[in-house]
Amino acid sequence: FISQSLATVVGASYNIHLWLANLSGFSGDTQVEVRWGGNVVYSAADIPGFGYTQIIIDPVATSANTVLSIGLRDDAFFLNVDDISVRQVPEPATLALLLGGLVVAGLSRRRGSTT
Helix, strand or coil: CEEEEEECCCCCEEEEEEEEEECCCCCCCEEEEEEECCEEEEEEECCCCEEEEEEEECCECCCCEEEEEEEEEECCCCCEEEEEEEEECCCHHHHHHHHHHHHHHHHHHHHHHHC
C-alpha cells in the first residue's frame, strides 16, 4: 500500500480520481484496493487487461485527518496507477452563493455597458 494523510473536514464529501491500467493483459492474481480512513471504498480482483481507465470514488470524511491508501497486486506483472487527486466537493449552499454572485456580476456589467 501507498498512503497519504490528508487534512479533511468532518462530514464533507470528497472526490478521489485515479487512473488505473492493467497493461499486461493477465487477470489472475490481480487486485486493487482503495481505503479512505481505513475503510475500503473501492476494490477489484482478477482484473482483465485494459488501458488507462479513470476511477472516481466519492467518500465522506469522518475525521479532521484522513489517510488515503492504495494497494495494488499483480503476481505475474504489475498494475499501473497514475494521476491521483483528491478534491473536496463544494456544498450546495456554496454553489448557490457562487452562482448568485456570478449572476449579479453579469447583470451589473451588462448595465454598465448599455450607458
